[in-house]
Amino acid sequence: MSAKLIQGYEVVIGFETHAQLATQSKIFSRASTAFGAEPNTQACAVDLALPGALPVMNREAVACAIKLGLALGSHIAPESIFARKNYFYPDLPKGYQISQFEIPVVQGGEVSFYLGDEKKTVRLVRAHLEEDAGKSLHDEFHGMSGIDLNRAGTPLLEIVTEPDIRSSEEAVAYAKALHQIVTWIGICDGNMQEGSFRCDANVSVRKPGQPLGTRREIKNLNSFRNMQIAIDYEIRWQIEQIEDGHAIQQATVLFDPDTGETRAMRTKEDAADYRYFPDPDLPPLVIGADWVERVKAEMPELPRAMAARFVAQYGLPEYDATTLTQSQAMAAYFEDTAKACGQPKLASNWVMGEISRRLNNEEIGMDAVKVSSQQLAALIGRIQDATISxxxxxxxxxxxxxxxxxxxxxxxEAKGLKQMNDTGALEKIIDEVIAANPANVEQYKAGKDKAFNALVGQVMKASKGKANPGQVNELLKAKLG
Incomplete structure (x- = not known):
C-alpha cells in the first residue's frame, strides 16, 4: 500500500516497540536473562514478588537507554521517575508492572530512513525503561495453561512514535530502521522470533483534514512480513466498518498469520485505567552529564554519521551511503573494498547489487559472504584497467x-576472459566486418544509429566477446569517417 489515499481515507499509524536490552541480568534483580531455559528456573525472589523482596536498578540497562537517546538525537532526562502500572494478569506476579510514565528517561528524537528513493522521518515521543511480564503457556490438548516467569523482570526499552506513518510499507521501513539502530549500537540482539524486538502498531483511518480516527493496536508483530500483512488487513477492515456505518471501537487486537486477519483481544485501556503512581521502592533515576559523556565515548560511529562520512569522503550519493550503512558488517565490507580498489562508486554498485542479491537469494548475512573484500577489489581493478569486460x-x-x-x-586466465585490446588485431576484425556488411555501413552514413550498433555487435561476435567495447566504438567510428 502506498501513502496515497485508500478508498478516500488517509492511514495514520503510530508505533510502540519493545526492545529487550542485551544485559546479562534482569532490570531489578540478578536473575539471568538467557533465552530458552526450563520454565521458572530463572525467576528469583524479586521476580516472583515475594514479601520483602526489593528491586535494585540494573546500571547497564540505564547505559543502554543512554545509548539509544544518543543514537536518536533525543533528550536524555537528567532525572526520571519509575512508576507502577497497575493491572491484573496471571503472568504479572506483583499485580503491577514497574515502568515509567510522566518523566521517561529518553524524550523526543527521530528515526530517518528511505522508502524507495524518498527520505522519511518519524518523530519519537519517548523511550522508557520497564520490566517485562512473564509468559502464559497454553496446552490445548490437555486443556491447561501454565505460567513461565523466566521472562518476568527482563529489561525493556519501549520506544513510542508520533502518529507520523502513513502506509504499511512506511511502517515496515521504520521498524527495519529502528531494528538496525538498536542492533548497531549493541543494546538489543533484534531477534524477533525470540521476542527481543516486538512491535505494536496503532492503526487508524480518517478522511483527509478530519481529526484522528479511533485507533486499534495490533500487538506483538514478530516479523516484518507479518507486520505489513496485519496492517494492510486492519486498514481494509476499518474502512469497511466505517463505510458500513459502524463506529470503530478502541481495542487491542492480535494478528493470526494462518488466516492473515486481525481479531479483537480486549478493549483498549487508557492511561487512567492503569492507575499509575511513582514506585515507592525506587528512587528517581539520576543521570549525570559525565555519565552521558562516558557512554558517548564508547559508542561506535552511528549509521547516519557514517553515511554522511561516506558521502563526504567517497563522493557517494546519499541513497548509496544510507543503504551501505544498514549494518556494520556491510559498511565495513564496502569501506575495505573501496580503499583497496580506489573506486568507491564501483565498490558501492557491486555491494548493493551483486553481493546483496546473492545474500538475499541464499538468505545469509554479511558474515557468510563468499567473496572477500580483497577479491572484489581485485575484480573491480581488472574492470578498470580494461583487462575484462x-x-x-x-x-x-x-x-x-x-x-x-x-x-x-x-x-x-583459466576461462580465457581477457579483453582483446590489441589495436592491430581489432582493426583487422573491424575491416572484415565493414567489408561484409555494406548495407549497414550505408545506413550508418545515412544517419541511422541502429546500423552502427549492428556493426559493433558483429565485431563483438567475431571476437567471441573479447573485444573491448569502448575501443571497438572508437576504432569503428574512425574507420567510418
Whole structure:
C-alpha cells in the first residue's frame, strides 16, 4: 500500500516497540536473562514478588537507554521517575508492572530512513525503561495453561512514535530502521522470533483534514512480513466498518498469520485505567552529564554519521551511503573494498547489487559472504584497467562465489576472459566486418544509429566477446569517417 489515499481515507499509524536490552541480568534483580531455559528456573525472589523482596536498578540497562537517546538525537532526562502500572494478569506476579510514565528517561528524537528513493522521518515521543511480564503457556490438548516467569523482570526499552506513518510499507521501513539502530549500537540482539524486538502498531483511518480516527493496536508483530500483512488487513477492515456505518471501537487486537486477519483481544485501556503512581521502592533515576559523556565515548560511529562520512569522503550519493550503512558488517565490507580498489562508486554498485542479491537469494548475512573484500577489489581493478569486460566480470564473480576459483587473475586466465585490446588485431576484425556488411555501413552514413550498433555487435561476435567495447566504438567510428 502506498501513502496515497485508500478508498478516500488517509492511514495514520503510530508505533510502540519493545526492545529487550542485551544485559546479562534482569532490570531489578540478578536473575539471568538467557533465552530458552526450563520454565521458572530463572525467576528469583524479586521476580516472583515475594514479601520483602526489593528491586535494585540494573546500571547497564540505564547505559543502554543512554545509548539509544544518543543514537536518536533525543533528550536524555537528567532525572526520571519509575512508576507502577497497575493491572491484573496471571503472568504479572506483583499485580503491577514497574515502568515509567510522566518523566521517561529518553524524550523526543527521530528515526530517518528511505522508502524507495524518498527520505522519511518519524518523530519519537519517548523511550522508557520497564520490566517485562512473564509468559502464559497454553496446552490445548490437555486443556491447561501454565505460567513461565523466566521472562518476568527482563529489561525493556519501549520506544513510542508520533502518529507520523502513513502506509504499511512506511511502517515496515521504520521498524527495519529502528531494528538496525538498536542492533548497531549493541543494546538489543533484534531477534524477533525470540521476542527481543516486538512491535505494536496503532492503526487508524480518517478522511483527509478530519481529526484522528479511533485507533486499534495490533500487538506483538514478530516479523516484518507479518507486520505489513496485519496492517494492510486492519486498514481494509476499518474502512469497511466505517463505510458500513459502524463506529470503530478502541481495542487491542492480535494478528493470526494462518488466516492473515486481525481479531479483537480486549478493549483498549487508557492511561487512567492503569492507575499509575511513582514506585515507592525506587528512587528517581539520576543521570549525570559525565555519565552521558562516558557512554558517548564508547559508542561506535552511528549509521547516519557514517553515511554522511561516506558521502563526504567517497563522493557517494546519499541513497548509496544510507543503504551501505544498514549494518556494520556491510559498511565495513564496502569501506575495505573501496580503499583497496580506489573506486568507491564501483565498490558501492557491486555491494548493493551483486553481493546483496546473492545474500538475499541464499538468505545469509554479511558474515557468510563468499567473496572477500580483497577479491572484489581485485575484480573491480581488472574492470578498470580494461583487462575484462563487465560481462566477463560477472563470470569471474560467479567462480569466486561458488569456490571454483580464489584468485581473480587465475580465473580470468583459466576461462580465457581477457579483453582483446590489441589495436592491430581489432582493426583487422573491424575491416572484415565493414567489408561484409555494406548495407549497414550505408545506413550508418545515412544517419541511422541502429546500423552502427549492428556493426559493433558483429565485431563483438567475431571476437567471441573479447573485444573491448569502448575501443571497438572508437576504432569503428574512425574507420567510418
Amino acid at each position: 563487465n560481462n566477463a566480470a560477472k563470470q569471474v564473480f560467479e567462480a569466486l562465489w561458488t569456490g571454483e576459483g580464489q584468485d581473480v587473475d587465475a580465473v580470468i
